[in-house]
Amino acid sequence: MKQNNIRETLGKHAVIPVVSFDSVEDVEPTIAKLIEQGIHCIEITLRNDCAFECIEKAISLNTEGFDVGIGTVVSKAQIEKAKNIGVHFMVSPGINETLADAFNTSGIPFIPGIATPSEIILGMQQGWDTFKFFPANLFGDLKALKTYGNVFPSIMFCPTGGISEETHESYLALKNVISVGGSWLV
Numbered sequence: 001m002k003q004n005n006i007r008e009t010l011g012k013h014a015v016i017p018v019v020s021f022d023s024v025e026d027v028e029p030t031i032a033k034l035i036e037q038g039i040h041c042i043e044i045t046l047r048n049d050c051a052f053e054c055i056e057k058a059i060s061l062n063t064e065g066f067d068v069g070i071g072t073v074v075s076k077a078q079i080e081k082a083k084n085i086g087v088h089f090m091v092s093p094g095i096n097e098t099l100a101d102a103f104n105t106s107g108i109p110f111i112p113g114i115a116t117p118s119e120i121i122l123g124m125q126q127g128w129d130t131f132k133f134f135p136a137n138l139f140g141d142l143k144a145l146k147t148y149g150n151v152f153p154s155i156m157f158c159p160t161g162g163i164s165e166e167t168h169e170s171y172l173a174l175k176n177v178i179s180v181g182g183s184w185l186v
């Protein structure tokens with residue numbers, strides 16, 4: 001099963017800001033700043049107590065052409081909540097067979113995280129062809145992605161973890177990288 005058009009979503013956004021908000025009040029000015037920079041998406045991580053409230057705030061702004069994603073998804077309950085609040089995409093830091101069905105049936109584009117060839121194969125067995133390479137800086141950076149491109153030519157990646165303003169263009173130059181994620185944008 002395809003990943004609910006995640007390539008279409010990622011293809012619109014070469015860079016995806018990954019943000020952990022400490023306060024709901026920070027959501028609107030952050031999104032305004034991103035739009036000023038020509039960036040029309042955000043991945044809000046579930047790393048703080050106010051995360052879902054921040055995601056709901058971002059969605060309620062109803063900014064045309066702006067995609068709001070949810071990151072650090074690690075449970076079926078989070079996937080269900082993401083469906084209920086209307087997120088545009090979901091990102092998981094890892095790959096898990098238990099969550100596969102919930103992702104597949106959610107109707108929301110999603111991207112599971114991988115670091116190893118075994119995890120890529122596990123995802124391919126689900127019919128998935130696009131993965132978050134995380135954390136890129138700890139698992140081989142550009143060299144690993146170049147190798148994965150040779151071994152898995154039909155697979156696309158969105159690397160995150162250690163990507164910076166100085167290095168993101170090098171990642172985007174790889175033919176198997178559809179977009180990159182990072183916190184340097186905010």
